[in-house]
Amino acid sequence: MCIRDRDYLVGFARGLGVAKRNGDTEEPIRKYFKECFNTRIREESNCKTEKFTHLGLAVYSNIFSLGPQIKNSHINSEILSVGNYIEWLRPTLNKLTGWQEQLYSGLDPFHYIEVTDNSHVIGQTISLDQFILENSLWEPRWDSDVGELKTTNADIRFNTKSESLLVKEDYAGGARFRFAYGLKDKVPETPVLTFEKNITGTSDIIFENPIDDLKSLDGHQIIKVNGTADKHAFRLSGKHQKGIYTLSLQQRPEGFFTKVQERDDIAIYAQQAQAANTLFALRLNDKNSDIFDRTLPRKGLWLRVIDGHSKQWVQGKTAPVEGYRKGVQLGGEVFTWQNESNQLSIGLMGGQAEQRSTFRNPDTDNLTTGNVKGFGAGVYATWHQLQDKQTGAYADSWVQYQRFRHSINTEDATERFTSKGITASIEAGYNALLAEHFTKKGNRVRFYLQPQAQLTYLGVNGKFSDSENAHVNLLGSRQLQSRVGVQAKAQFSLYKNIAIEPFAAVNALYHNKPFGVEMDGERRVINNKTAIESQLGIAVKIKSHLTLQATFNRQTGKHHQAKQGALNLQWTF
Numbered sequence: 001m002c003i004r005d006r007d008y009l010v011g012f013a014r015g016l017g018v019a020k021r022n023g024d025t026e027e028p029i030r031k032y033f034k035e036c037f038n039t040r041i042r043e044e045s046n047c048k049t050e051k052f053t054h055l056g057l058a059v060y061s062n063i064f065s066l067g068p069q070i071k072n073s074h075i076n077s078e079i080l081s082v083g084n085y086i087e088w089l090r091p092t093l094n095k096l097t098g099w100q101e102q103l104y105s106g107l108d109p110f111h112y113i114e115v116t117d118n119s120h121v122i123g124q125t126i127s128l129d130q131f132i133l134e135n136s137l138w139e140p141r142w143d144s145d146v147g148e149l150k151t152t153n154a155d156i157r158f159n160t161k162s163e164s165l166l167v168k169e170d171y172a173g174g175a176r177f178r179f180a181y182g183l184k185d186k187v188p189e190t191p192v193l194t195f196e197k198n199i200t201g202t203s204d205i206i207f208e209n210p211i212d213d214l215k216s217l218d219g220h221q222i223i224k225v226n227g228t229a230d231k232h233a234f235r236l237s238g239k240h241q242k243g244i245y246t247l248s249l250q251q252r253p254e255g256f257f258t259k260v261q262e263r264d265d266i267a268i269y270a271q272q273a274q275a276a277n278t279l280f281a282l283r284l285n286d287k288n289s290d291i292f293d294r295t296l297p298r299k300g301l302w303l304r305v306i307d308g309h310s311k312q313w314v315q316g317k318t319a320p321v322e323g324y325r326k327g328v329q330l331g332g333e334v335f336t337w338q339n340e341s342n343q344l345s346i347g348l349m350g351g352q353a354e355q356r357s358t359f360r361n362p363d364t365d366n367l368t369t370g371n372v373k374g375f376g377a378g379v380y381a382t383w384h385q386l387q388d389k390q391t392g393a394y395a396d397s398w399v400q401y402q403r404f405r406h407s408i409n410t411e412d413a414t415e416r417f418t419s420k421g422i423t424a425s426i427e428a429g430y431n432a433l434l435a436e437h438f439t440k441k442g443n444r445v446r447f448y449l450q451p452q453a454q455l456t457y458l459g460v461n462g463k464f465s466d467s468e469n470a471h472v473n474l475l476g477s478r479q480l481q482s483r484v485g486v487q488a489k490a491q492f493s494l495y496k497n498i499a500i501e502p503f504a505a506v507n508a509l510y511h512n513k514p515f516g517v518e519m520d521g522e523r524r525v526i527n528n529k530t531a532i533e534s535q536l537g538i539a540v541k542i543k544s545h546l547t548l549q550a551t552f553n554r555q556t557g558k559h560h561q562a563k564q565g566a567l568n569l570q571w572t573f
Helices: 027-037 085-094 098-102 265-278
Strands: 069-071 074-082 112-116 120-126 128-134 137-139 143-152 154-158 164-167 175-179 193-195 203-207 221-225 234-236 245-252 255-262 300-312 321-338 342-360 367-385 392-409 414-438 444-461 463-465 471-475 479-493 498-511 516-519 522-525 530-542 546-557 560-572
Touching: 120 128, 128 154, 143 154, 154 164, 234 245, 265 300, 265 321, 265 342, 265 367, 265 392, 265 414, 265 444, 265 471, 265 516, 265 522, 367 414, 414 463, 414 471, 479 530
Parallel strands: 069 112, 074 120, 112 128, 120 137, 120 143, 128 143, 137 154, 143 164, 154 175, 164 193, 175 203, 193 221, 203 234
Antiparallel strands: 221 255, 245 255, 300 321, 300 560, 321 342, 342 367, 367 392, 392 414, 414 444, 444 479, 463 471, 471 516, 479 498, 498 530, 516 522, 530 546, 546 560
């Protein structure tokens, strides 16, 4: 060691106390001093046959090396290196004679150290011009500083809140900065890393210990940057989340800070809770639009294809979660009964549907996606009056069993679970004739108004424990949804075998519970219990047994927007 009063303590850590340096360890040296040198027994065979050499009082080992290259070493000292020790030594060297100066010719005039080959070094650096760290670990002590830091596949670990590192020159990245202590012990306003100039490349920030109370760690400055830094100069390694909260690294003009925010995937969970309960929802008009036409045969088949898009705003999120749905349903009557004034039909139905969801965090630009896909199968029954001019009351009901497979894809993991349950509906209305008109060519035109009401039970639920052991429960199940509105329809009989029926409907929807997600007891929901639904459509009847129908449906609420198109094919026989 090079020593100078209280200003500079050491040039390079060396000597006893250095466990391993450049392949040599301290054990043989300690053994020699204990068994040979201190006992003055130097002529014994065991003292002569040591693998190291000695001349008189001189003992050779790499642990005493003064050079800046450190390979395959393990050094643990309070102070690892002081860069300007040679400035103190230079006046002395200049006064030496030629042969004396040769004794110090091995001193490197550059103020640097190079640590390579899986070395592990511990200690403070003071006024060191350059630190090269490659395939090795450095654990700084106290307030360390270096001029230029060059890292390749390197680890730098901070073990206590009393340690920090100042880098005075540009830094090109390539290190893993590890924190072995809890961030809650750190002063939030005090950075651990300070860079005086510019930062490029990419380095990792690693918190080695589990973090329990995430909410208390928001806004801790980890890195101070006085120059400029690339957007991805530092990235947080690993996934740190607890319940609905997650920890990320946020770049600000003055550096990088911890950011605690709600998980992105809660938006996907909330939308999937709604999708699982509504993908197979339908009304009488969706499966049979011509029940009041008593001239038709009494049994039939129907096919329905849907495609839609929705946006929901979940509590705590400034951006919406978007969903894209598609599905197909098929059904048909297996039993019918009819007399002069009433008809009852009972049928079976089934279908398959899926919804893809996407959410992009506007702060981090992270993309979270999800998919819910499943099937539904059930029975339905329809009763209606048979009166003149296709008027009268009706009642329709159905019940379905549904099962879905869910997946949530984040930047770090994929979660999978299933949901299942029962949905059921009862609907009633009255088809009233408002006006009837015959054209000069004898074509009939009728105008109908149909007030209607529907009550739907939504009972599809899913719960599981995710990869972070958070208890996840979808919200919105076991509730009633009401729909009340009116449909207006015009019926144009163009030819003997063709009729066209344009229609429009307006409904008010109400849920007594919002859809959402619960994680470890904390809830986030789509805070929307009411919506206005509007529908436009047209049906074309061909040869009294084939009906083609197209509809466009739109729902608008405070935190909910959805639109859906559907094509229906009805065939009676």
